[in-house]
Amino acid sequence: MARKLFGTDGIRGRTNEGVMTAEIAMKVGQAAGTHFLRGGHRHRVVIGKDTRLSGYMVESALVAGFTSVGMDVTMTGPLPTPAIALLTREMRADLGVMISASHNPFEDNGIKLFGPDGYKLSDQAESAIELLMEQDPLLVSPDRIGRAQRIEDARGRYIHAVKQSVATDIRFDGLKVVVDCANGAAYRVAPSAIWELGAEVIAMGVEPNGTNINHEVGSTSLDAIKARVVEEDAHIGIALDGDADRLIVIDEKGKTVDGDQIMALIASRLLERGDLKGGGVVATVMSNLGLERYLETIGLTLERTKVGDRYVLERMREGGFNVGGEQSGHMILTDHGTTGDGTVAALRVLASLVRFGNPASELLHVFDPVPQLLKNVRYGGGKPLEDESVKSVIAEAETELEGKGRLVIRPSGTEPVIRVMAEGDDAVQVEAVVDRICNAVKEAA
Structure with missing residues (x-):
């Protein structure tokens, strides 16, 4: 059965439109509750959220849905996505829900579901x-309606858990971290965890008001943290996204460090200690060819999947890997969690900085990294990638890059955008290829 609501990362859309209404959220609660x-x-179901204004509405609708089919609800308030995965498993809950649209603007929201093992649900589920x-929902009798409560120590539980990812002999004393x-x-938990390990923390993006999530801050808007790192003469900057499952690092010079470099560092460190599993790293088709070439030099493989951390995690579980992620910053370290966790990855980077x-x-x-260029083409409808003129331009580009680079073209799973990425040793050629394809897509759309 083809899924109509669920995309690559749960259900996501503009609030009060389409798939992201209170009515849909209540139906999700009723159906997911019945399924589990x-x-x-x-x-019991554990429900967490980020700081979007619409989170209150979606949370209330989900609570109504779950309780109406006989499931008790435990609400955590704002917490990172990996915290909900952790608490679902630790509290022996039957289901976990994260209300978040990740890096999207505040107008959007989403619903991510976790099974009792803390992993995101399969396509089949x-x-x-x-x-x-x-x-029609299977409503229970009045005496079996579920109860709802808030848990008060969820933040402390998560902070304690992420600190366990750092060796006990490591402290961050002397580090200045933005x-x-x-x-x-993560506006409360990430600065606290890093501070508790000894660092001097300069926190920013920690004043949510319901409408400023991801607005000119965070891992998808780096100008502010780059300037702050240089201004404060900090050793490093840590940039998370709206639900804190991805990480981008800023070095002391104000330069961006993406997920590929972070994966390379963590994998090489684990290899040196004899703790790397699976013989390599799992990433997506978007990861840089330079990462693949580097891993080959140290005897490791790079296995590529479709874009989406769920597909990375599926391959990691199949092949027994313990390091995987995306160039965009999703870091999955299965020794420490069941989903991407930007805070855990940040602690591992800081530990290496100290050591x-x-x-x-x-x-x-x-x-x-080899020269790589990604451009997005927004479109209003239809299927521009099926247009014959677009197919012809893509075929010509693939022939041109054969043996010298890669081409990846895909529709986004979360917004009406075609992503066009090319990479190769010749930067001029890469840019020309991307521009030709983007122009063809625009004309077709």
Whole structure:
């Protein structure tokens, strides 16, 4: 069954329109609750959210849906996505829900679901939930309606858990760290965790007001943190996104360090210690060819998946890998969690900074990336990639880059955008290829 509501990362859309209404959220609660009502125990769902104004509405609708089918609800308030995955598993809950649209603007929101093991649901489970949403809900009798409560120590539990990812002999004393929380879900926990390990923390993006999440701050808007790192003479900058499952680093010179370099650092460190599993790293088709070439030099493989951290994680679980992620900053370290966790990845980077004593600009320049260019083409409707003129331009570009680079073209799973990426040893050629394809897509759209 083809999924209509669920995309590459749950359900996402503009609030009060389309798939992201209170009515849909309540139906998700009823259907997901029914799907996970298994056995005779008292059933529980953990619900977390980021700091969007619409989170209150979506949360209330979900609570109504879950309780109406007999499931108890535990609400955490604003917490990172990986915290909800952790708490779902630790509290022996039957289901976890994160209300967030990640790096999207505040007008959007989303619903991500986790199973009792803390992993995101499979395509099959999401399809089954969609099927239940098309049917009348199985409402329980009045005496079996679920209860709802808020948990008060969720932040402390998560902070304690992420600190366990750092060796006990490591402290961050002497480090000055700028931490940008995107006015999002980690605005309390990420600065606290880094400070508790000894660093001097300069926090920014920690004043959410419901409408400023990801606005000119965070991992997708780096100008502010770059300037702050240089201004404060900090050793490093840590930039998270709205739900804190991705990380971008800024070195002491104000330069961006993406997920590929972070994965290379973490994988090489684990390899040196004999703790790397799977014989390599799992990333997506968007990761730089330079990462692949570097891993080959140290005897490791790079396995590529479709874009989306869920697909990276699926391959990691199949192949027994413990390091994976995306160039955009999703870092999945399965020794420490069941989904991407920007805070855990940040702590691992800071630990290496302490242990080696090198400046971030040296430590995090693990390999030389090949020239790579990504452009987005927004479109209003239709299927421009199926247009014959677009197919012809793409075929010509693939022939031109054969043996010298790569071409990746895909529609976004979260917004009406075609992403066009090319990379190769010749930067001029790469730019020309991308521009030709983008122009063809624009004309077709």
